[in-house]
Structures are given as structure tokens and as C-alpha cells.
Amino acid sequence: MELVMLTLSEAKGKHLAGETLRSAQGDVAPFADRDSVKQGWYLIARNRISKIRAVNVGLHRVLVYRDLDGRVHVTQAQCAHLGADLARGFVTSNGLRCAFHGWCWGADGACTAAPGNRSIPNRRLRTYVTEERIGFIWAWLGGLPEFPLPEPPPWHQWTLLPQSVRAHPDTTFANGFDLAHFGPSHGIEVKTKSLRVDSWAISHRIEGRLPLRPPLVAVGLGGATLDATFTQYGGGIVHVHVQHPIEYLIVFTIRPDANGHSKTQTILFLPRRRDIVRALALLWATALDDIPLMESIAWTRGFAESDAVLEQYVRFVENMPQWRDQ
Amino acid sequence: MNRFANPSVVCEGWYAVGSARAIRRGKIKRASIGNREIALYRGAVLERWGLAWVWAGESPAYELPLPEPKNRAHVLRLPTQRIACHPHVVLGNGLDVTHVIGVHRFHFEGQPAVEAEPPHRLSVQVRAHFNTTLMRRILGLAGRTARWRFTNIGPSLAWVKVESPTPFELLWAARPLPDGGCATNTLFFLPRWSALLRAVPMMIATTWADRRVLEGLRFRPGFVASDAIFARYARLVEGLPEWSSSC
Numbered sequence: 001m002e003l004v005m006l007t008l009s010e011a012k013g014k015h016l017a018g019e020t021l022r023s024a025q026g027d028v029a030p031f032a033d034r035d036s037v038k039q040g041w042y043l044i045a046r047n048r049i050s051k052i053r054a055v056n057v058g059l060h061r062v063l064v065y066r067d068l069d070g071r072v073h074v075t076q077a078q079c080a081h082l083g084a085d086l087a088r089g090f091v092t093s094n095g096l097r098c099a100f101h102g103w104c105w106g107a108d109g110a111c112t113a114a115p116g117n118r119s120i121p122n123r124r125l126r127t128y129v130t131e132e133r134i135g136f137i138w139a140w141l142g143g144l145p146e147f148p149l150p151e152p153p154p155w156h157q158w159t160l161l162p163q164s165v166r167a168h169p170d171t172t173f174a175n176g177f178d179l180a181h182f183g184p185s186h187g188i189e190v191k192t193k194s195l196r197v198d199s200w201a202i203s204h205r206i207e208g209r210l211p212l213r214p215p216l217v218a219v220g221l222g223g224a225t226l227d228a229t230f231t232q233y234g235g236g237i238v239h240v241h242v243q244h245p246i247e248y249l250i251v252f253t254i255r256p257d258a259n260g261h262s263k264t265q266t267i268l269f270l271p272r273r274r275d276i277v278r279a280l281a282l283l284w285a286t287a288l289d290d291i292p293l294m295e296s297i298a299w300t301r302g303f304a305e306s307d308a309v310l311e312q313y314v315r316f317v318e319n320m321p322q323w324r325d326q
Numbered sequence: 327m328n329r330f331a332n333p334s335v336v337c338e339g340w341y342a343v344g345s346a347r348a349i350r351r352g353k354i355k356r357a358s359i360g361n362r363e364i365a366l367y368r369g370a371v372l373e374r375w376g377l378a379w380v381w382a383g384e385s386p387a388y389e390l391p392l393p394e395p396k397n398r399a400h401v402l403r404l405p406t407q408r409i410a411c412h413p414h415v416v417l418g419n420g421l422d423v424t425h426v427i428g429v430h431r432f433h434f435e436g437q438p439a440v441e442a443e444p445p446h447r448l449s450v451q452v453r454a455h456f457n458t459t460l461m462r463r464i465l466g467l468a469g470r471t472a473r474w475r476f477t478n479i480g481p482s483l484a485w486v487k488v489e490s491p492t493p494f495e496l497l498w499a500a501r502p503l504p505d506g507g508c509a510t511n512t513l514f515f516l517p518r519w520s521a522l523l524r525a526v527p528m529m530i531a532t533t534w535a536d537r538r539v540l541e542g543l544r545f546r547p548g549f550v551a552s553d554a555i556f557a558r559y560a561r562l563v564e565g566l567p568e569w570s571s572s573c
Contacts, residue, residue, distance in 0.1 A: 082553070
């Protein structure tokens, strides 16, 4: 994927054009819309699954299972016959077997068995492009992937515990692009260094000075300069590349749950293992300490001049195509 | 399909709305059929077998089924159950002959015979052999052959007449709930109490595994040739009048 460097006004113009085009296709949804899920790569499950598991993605459900050859597949969760829940089925040599009528579905989604029928019906189960990487199973929720799954650098990996945030994924991710909140919420005065936008990614580089808060002072980061780039890829992944005061990458993933809230997973990648304490302190001070605030937001479009980047971000999100599971 | 398994539509038919005893003389009790609320009071409901029955519609187009006199000696009513599945699908499941092999692990001896009495009844006559499982050994059903007739009546009733291994009858009433699921009432009609020893295991063997499947179902009418009987019931429901609560 190629990112394009644009000024704020250029970015705005580009997005307005894209917005008009996609709106005509009718596959976009408003920001923080509870009923819609944006297309993109989503973290579906840890790769230690041993059996069939259904996962809620917004109001939809997908199924993840490992076949007898050990390959992982993500498919629609309801049988393409009468709609039975395939999570109650079995993995067989014939594919995924529905517990209701015994219909089987191959890895490509084709029906491989339909007991009681002379010929195999021309039905397909929707399957999703799936990747197993960094200990997780990822799926592109949409048609064919519009970009490859972003690859983190080969650094030391720290996987934090998954978290539930009672806020819509759009609102949760927007936090990194909301320049005006860094001062009041985190005590960091920042400015935008660059903003890059294309159809599937938005990248925002910020510069600022960290506050003299005890957790940061304790690890020697109080008052240090901060240089970080927030990049969102599709609907489900944000990479935060912190260049200064220590270099590391934070991978934030979000999947909407059935209530429209965020199921998040945070993974850190550090060039030097010994930086983990400072990385966690910085993560806490810049991203996690305002979760209670996020959980109480009732989203409105009250943009002011200081919200220029956030406004661009909202346009970017609204311009992304929705995923439909049918 | 507009009516079958549509949670916003209630078709005309008989609905069991709870225990008749719960409706006290001179009092009004509230109940729901689908997403419509109704007021129940003595005189406005039909009381039979301990249940209060309401005809959703202007005047009944058919009567409640009457079991054979010999089976009416004893009636057992099970507590109301809630199933997170539309009642049309729950009742249609009895006519879905292709699911029995996988879900219930028994096989048919001969082709199930279908009989229709339009516009309200559709029956299937079944002769089936129970495969042996540990539970069926314990329940005394392993390796036995059973014969029964499963009749769906309108949008809300299923009547099962078992001829062997022990004669008894069973009436299921399913009422749609506002959340899209259903409340079911089960009535056993027995010639003698000892028939329960076979009747209950048979009911367990033929319905127990269904609940798990039905509660995970997001029904879509993707019928194929092997679903012919089930599809026919869906068409029967499609042809029933919709209850307009203003009548």
C-alpha cells in the first residue's frame, strides 16, 4: 500500500471526492454506527484454538476453525442451508459438518455433502481470507483484501491482556487522531507534523512534550519529547510507531462486539527488551488513562477549528466500505 | 417468505397463553402473542387441559385436536418452556425428516408418508428405528422401532400420536414471544400412568438434541428437495391469514 503525503486541505478535497463516489455505491455508514462494520483486517482469535469457535463482529458472527490438516479458516457462522449455527457442528475430513442436517462445507466454502439429496446443492458458505500471524488469527472481513495484513517489525513481542471498552470502535480509534484531547486528557501539548491519507489508511504523525507525571518521571520519561505516528489500516488495526523517547511499535486491534462496543487487543513490539517498563508507562500515559472518558462519550459532530485532524479522520472512516456478511 | 418464521407477523390460530388457573375470576391478566399484548379474563379464553387458549383471529377456523378417548385417561402438563427460536421453526422441525439421522441418530424404516388436510393440517407418518446409545440403553429405547404420526395444525400446534412402542399422544403448543423466541407447552395424553415410562424417554430421544440446534438457528428458507415436507409446512403457514389484533 502506498501512502500519499497530503496537506490538510488536499486531504479534505480528496476525501470529499471519494465520499461522493462511495456514497453513490451505497456501501458507507456514518461514524460510530452501531449496526455497521468497516471492511479490513480484524483479529478474530488467538491461534491456540483447538475446536470450532464463533466470534461476534458487531451484529454479525463469524466462525473460526482449524481443519484436520491444521489450517485455519474463517467463515460465516450460519449454515448456508437453513441457517443453523455451525459452531455446534464438527470438523470432519469432508470439511465443516453442520449438526442440523449434516451438510458439509469445504475450505473454499463449497458444499461437499448434503445427506438426503441426490446431487450436491449449489450452495456456498461465505469464507474469508485468513492469516495466522504473531500468535493470532486474522481475517479480512470483506471481499478480497484491498491491502496485505500490516507486518510488524521482527522485534520482541509483548502481548497484553485483551480488554473490553464500552465505546464504539470508531470512537476508541479516533482518540489517536484527536489532537485537541492530548493536552486536557494526557497533559501532552502536541502538534501535527504530517497527515497522510488514502482509501484504506490514515497516518498522523505528532510531536510534543511528555508531562511531568509521576509514572513517567519514575521511568525517566517526564518532560521528554514525544514523536509518534498513528496509522490506521482499514477498520480494525492501528499501529502506533513511537520514535522518541524510545522506539517501539504498539499494535492496537479492535473488533466490535454484539453491543457495538470495542474488544481490544494490544501488542507491543520493542527493539530492546529492557525498554518494556518505559514502553508500558508511556502507553498508559498516552493511550489507556482516558478509557473511562471514552466510555462516556455520546458522539456528536461538534467539530471546531482545533478538531481539523479528527474531522479528517471521521471522513476517512465514513468513507471506508462496510462489510456485509451476506 | 412473508409469514413463516417472521417475528413481526402473527398468524391466525390457537395459542396457549399459560395456566388457566392463573386467570382469576374477575381479574385481568396480561399476556402476549408475538409483539402484541392481550388482556385475558375468564370467559374470554377457552380452558382445556389446565391451559388457557386464545384464538388469535375473529372466529376459530378449526378446533383444538382431541386425543383418542383411550388416551385421555391421564393428562400430564409440563411446565412452560422458552426456546430462543421462532415457533414456526420449532414446530416445523417435527416435519423436517432429514435432520433426524444426524441430530437424533435414528433411521427410518420405509419412506415417511405425508398427508395434507389443507388449509390447516400437514402430517407425516413415521416408522423409525432408534440407534443404540448409552442413554437409550438406560432409557430402554435402544434398538427399538417406533411408529408415530406427527401433525402440524396451523401456526402454533403440533400433535403427535405414538402407536408403538407404547401408545400415547402429545400436544405441543408454541406461542411467539416479543423477542422472536417462543413459549412452548407440552401435554402428554396417556392411557395409563405407566405409559410415561416409555413416553418421556421417547420425547427426550426425539426432541432433546433439537433445542441446542434450534436455539443457534438464524432461519433462512434455503429449502432443497430433501426439505420438501418442511417446505410444505412453510407454505401452509404462508397461506394462513395474518392476525389483525384490531379485529
